[in-house]
Amino acid sequence: MSWIYFVDLLGTCIFAISGVITAIHxxxxxxxxxxxxxxxxxxxxxIRDVLIGRHPVGWLNDxxxxxxxxxxxLIAYLFKSKVLQFRKGMFLFDTIGIGLxxxxxxxxxxxxxxxxxxxxxxxxxSACFGGVIRDVLVNEIPLIFRKxxxxxxxxxxxxxxxxxxxxxxxxxxxxxISMGSVMVIRYLAVKKGWSLNIETS
Amino acid sequence: MSWIYFVDLLGTCIFAISGVITAIHxxxxxxxxxxxxxxxxxxxxxIRDVLIGRHPVGWLNDxxxxxxxxxxxLIAYLFKSKVLQFRKGMFLFDTIGIGLxxxxxxxxxxxxxxxxxxxxxxxxxSACFGGVIRDVLVNEIPLIFRKxxxxxxxxxxxxxxxxxxxxxxxxxxxxxISMGSVMVIRYLAVKKGWSLNIETS
Amino acid sequence: MSWIYFVDLLGTCIFAISGVITAIHxxxxxxxxxxxxxxxxxxxxxIRDVLIGRHPVGWLNDxxxxxxxxxxxLIAYLFKSKVLQFRKGMFLFDTIGIGLxxxxxxxxxxxxxxxxxxxxxxxxxSACFGGVIRDVLVNEIPLIFRKxxxxxxxxxxxxxxxxxxxxxxxxxxxxxISMGSVMVIRYLAVKKGWSLNIETS
Numbered sequence: 001m002s003w004i005y006f007v008d009l010l011g012t013c014i015f016a017i018s019g020v021i022t023a024i025h026x027x028x029x030x031x032x033x034x035x036x037x038x039x040x041x042x043x044x045x046x047i048r049d050v051l052i053g054r055h056p057v058g059w060l061n062d063x064x065x066x067x068x069x070x071x072x073x074l075i076a077y078l079f080k081s082k083v084l085q086f087r088k089g090m091f092l093f094d095t096i097g098i099g100l101x102x103x104x105x106x107x108x109x110x111x112x113x114x115x116x117x118x119x120x121x122x123x124x125x126s127a128c129f130g131g132v133i134r135d136v137l138v139n140e141i142p143l144i145f146r147k148x149x150x151x152x153x154x155x156x157x158x159x160x161x162x163x164x165x166x167x168x169x170x171x172x173x174x175x176x177i178s179m180g181s182v183m184v185i186r187y188l189a190v191k192k193g194w195s196l197n198i199e200t201s
Numbered sequence: 202m203s204w205i206y207f208v209d210l211l212g213t214c215i216f217a218i219s220g221v222i223t224a225i226h227x228x229x230x231x232x233x234x235x236x237x238x239x240x241x242x243x244x245x246x247x248i249r250d251v252l253i254g255r256h257p258v259g260w261l262n263d264x265x266x267x268x269x270x271x272x273x274x275l276i277a278y279l280f281k282s283k284v285l286q287f288r289k290g291m292f293l294f295d296t297i298g299i300g301l302x303x304x305x306x307x308x309x310x311x312x313x314x315x316x317x318x319x320x321x322x323x324x325x326x327s328a329c330f331g332g333v334i335r336d337v338l339v340n341e342i343p344l345i346f347r348k349x350x351x352x353x354x355x356x357x358x359x360x361x362x363x364x365x366x367x368x369x370x371x372x373x374x375x376x377x378i379s380m381g382s383v384m385v386i387r388y389l390a391v392k393k394g395w396s397l398n399i400e401t402s
Numbered sequence: 403m404s405w406i407y408f409v410d411l412l413g414t415c416i417f418a419i420s421g422v423i424t425a426i427h428x429x430x431x432x433x434x435x436x437x438x439x440x441x442x443x444x445x446x447x448x449i450r451d452v453l454i455g456r457h458p459v460g461w462l463n464d465x466x467x468x469x470x471x472x473x474x475x476l477i478a479y480l481f482k483s484k485v486l487q488f489r490k491g492m493f494l495f496d497t498i499g500i501g502l503x504x505x506x507x508x509x510x511x512x513x514x515x516x517x518x519x520x521x522x523x524x525x526x527x528s529a530c531f532g533g534v535i536r537d538v539l540v541n542e543i544p545l546i547f548r549k550x551x552x553x554x555x556x557x558x559x560x561x562x563x564x565x566x567x568x569x570x571x572x573x574x575x576x577x578x579i580s581m582g583s584v585m586v587i588r589y590l591a592v593k594k595g596w597s598l599n600i601e602t603s
């Protein structure tokens with residue numbers, strides 16, 4: 001499953017960059033922004049793992065997540081202004097990231113024999129709660145509670161994945177279609193002017 | 202133990218309604234208020250289960266909690282104005298709910314062979330920390346830290362339950378008396394004018 | 403390892419006092435400040451234990467932590483003004499506390515066969531996240547994100563400990579040197595005028 005692993009690390013990296021940039025905007029120091037980058041990147045998956053009883057939590061046993069976040073941290077500081085220019089690219093990667101996080105979250109939960117609706121919730125938690133923790137720590141009301149595109153896209157992508165998983169014999173195809181649907185939902189949301197809402201926080 | 206299970210689901214439902222209504226007041230969107238309803242209803246029990254090492258967390262394996270919260274969500278939106286009219290009834294159910302949550306939290310903790318004082322803490326955590334998470338997520342200082350009636354009633358009800366459990370051979374009777382004492386403490390608090398404090402947040 | 407256990411309880415006590423005093427300043431009630439004292443004292447270790455899968459969480463099985471926190475609570479209320487006078491002594495104990503918490507956090511994580519960098523992270527989490535939860539609950543941006551001395555001292559002390567552990571055959575000596583280095587880093591930070599930053603929150 002090498003492409004999945006690669007996209008997972010890429011998503012982790014993008015989430016960490018978003019955390020570090022938020023922290024820099026809030027005038028956090030070097031350690032503070034590193035911590036915010038970390039919790040943004042691994043927060044959602046950590047809550048999922050704790051809730052379903054996966055021990056130790058996933059990223060503890062895989063150095064690559066650690067290095068992905070450290071790399072993101074360096075990128076965010078070294079190319080601060082550039083990163084903001086690449087906002088469009090970031091949005092693309094971020095959307096790929098939440099799509100994959102949702103689906104991986106569902107897959108991991110299904111391997112623990114949980115009910116379908118719980119797996120769906122865990123998918124949304126995996127994709128969204130890193131950002132929730134980030135916002136709580138910088139003392140803001142979490143973004144996803146005010147602007148629903150983000151969580152809604154995950155929710156629909158997750159439902160599509162659960163349906164396709166029943167209907168299609170090809171797991172990779174189900175994954176790609178579901179991730180694509182998350183991207184389409186977010187893209188349409190942006191096209192229809194909801195993007196302004198997303199940018200305001 | 203069917204009456205306990207029924208009251209547990211009713212308490213979950215009431216807690217979820219309180220979360221959804223808080224979220225609506227904060228102008229959260231549909232997904233945001235659903236999430237707030239969820240964490241308010243299952244937050245306390247989740248923290249307890251994570252701390253005592255009960256895996257997976259209780260509500261993950263029981264669909265009825267899921268449906269109780271979904272039902273609460275629909276009720277809160279469909280009967281928004283009515284719900285506020287039934288504030289008195291809500292207060293009653295809420296008090297029954299925290300009484301039962303405290304006692305069920307203590308019982309579950311005792312089945313894990315924890316010290317008495319830890320079981321008491323877990324009872325209070327079960328009843329109060331859903332509301333704490335709700336308040337943190339909507340960026341307010343948690344209500345129970347400023348107005349002590351809520352947590353205090355749970356604490357005393359829990360102590361009474363622990364004592365009765367030693368003295369009485371009838372578990373159901375101990376439960377009913379302890380839950381009653383939580384209700385009496387809160388009722389007296391309201392009668393003596395402390396209710397204003399509770400309403401201010 | 404009796405001196406370690408003693409310092410651990412002393413650190414728990416000091417952390418609890420800092421939590422209770424923060425809560426009193428925020429005009430929290432008796433139960434609210436007790437809860438803040440509790441989570442400040444055991445929050446960091448609790449998050450560490452949950453993440454590495456240590457169940458039940460450490461303090462649940464040791465009454466002495468409970469009594470250390472209750473004692474701290476009484477001290478904080480009975481000697482409120484005195485406690486503020488002994489700020490210097492508190493700073494000393496607090497620094498000893500975070501040094502020890504960092505090192506104990508690393509040790510416990512190493513006994514779970516986690517990667518070196520994960521053990522280091524867990525050390526910092528053990529020492530710092532009690533304060534992070536405290537600040538989130540009183541609705542402040544966590545102190546350690548804005549002033550880096552605190553977390554930085556833990557990070558460096560932790561790195562020194564990991565190095566000495568490889569080089570020296572005497573565990574106690576490694577511990578004392580690392581704890582000493584945390585204290586020196588914080589002391590130098592204060593001497594060089596960074597203390598003002600620490601006091602501002």
